[in-house]
Amino acid sequence: MFLRTAWLVLRKDFAIEARSWEVLTTTLFFAASCVLVFAFAFVKEGRAVEDAASGILWIAVAFSGTLALGRTFERERYSETLRALLLAPAPRPALYIGKLLGMLAILGVAEALLVPMVAFMFQATLFARPLLLLGLLAGGTIGFAAVGTLFAAMLVRARSRDVLLPILLYPITIPVIIAGVRGTAALLESPPDEPIALMWIGILAAFDVVFVTLALWTFEPLMTE
């Protein structure tokens, strides 16, 4: 029942997205333009500042993730579909998991574009340890999306939600972003610093556990009026 509900919510979101590709295309475009904007800031005489690549990658993920979160839940607000979802006789945490999986899919696609783009444009050796990079990306994305989905869902009913989402999201998720940036920077060293990257993956995993547990635990009372 639980997994089936989550799957149905995810399939519903995919079906809507497949009609227009609105969230995905705007997110990807925004992610790419983020990289360009940061390139202006961190490139000196045609060469990127050392260590800039990992920071640019993660900030692009965080910014485009915020945009995608806002858009996905803005869609739920039209004609009160979120309320309809909440009225359905389904476990609330399952709705959350469904939404979270949708978010992870969008961010996953965005990262699939961003990682090669940053590696290519900043001569970053991101693919030297693909498994460790995957671990860092997965850990960071789950932590960011877990908090983001919860807050975006709550903000659907609030005033000035566009401003409040980044205000709430960034202070809480910055530890996750820092862990991602430091871990990726360790991979970019030559040779890649595997123990340090593994340590950051461990920290990311700890954050993911705390954030997902807290989110699952608070989603029900938060979405009850």
Place this chain on the structure above:
Amino acid sequence: MKRLFVPLVVVTGVLFAIVPFLIANAPYESTMGLIQKIFYFHVPSWMAMYTGIGVCGVASGIYLFRNNRRADGYAVAGAEVAVLFGLMGLVSGPLWGRKAWGVWWQWDVRLTTALLLELIFIAYIMVRKYGGPGSEKLAAATALFGTATAPFVYKSVDIWRTVHPKTSVVPELLAGSMPGAALPFGLSALAFVLLAILFITVRTGLAHRQAALDDLYLELED
């Protein structure tokens, strides 16, 4: 709490009157000299901030899961006190750092995460102020996430190598690592925590009155 309030005010007042003299007479630390005395304000401010965070976190949990509106009053008070004392810690820290490390700000883990913690509770206040109706629950969730981050900020100096001293400094000092410093520090910490508790009590009373007033307005409109 009401019966305890006046005695607490008196005790806190007396403490704040005598602690400055104790601090002035405390011995100079061997390497840092006079500047080390910021310690007597800096660490107690963070202790007071954590008192606020603790109250805010527990009250937010009770508000969210039991729908207890009185708890919400404690949560606001705790958050505002946390921001106030956090600000004090964030001001006294760089003043000390300028002399001890030569720079106002170091991007080490403790300083960065402490700033984040302060930002989370400022965000809490902003959500309540600008979030419109129903934002109290949203704020309560923010507080829970902030409270979950707080122990991590406290332990960060033990996990990473930072320029900031480790958490073991305080217990060591109280055990007598620096003769003559334990008493002024202990009393200063007690004074700050008591002040935080007093602020929280007063602010909670105000929040409860505001809630009662809102209810009366609603009744009048119906």
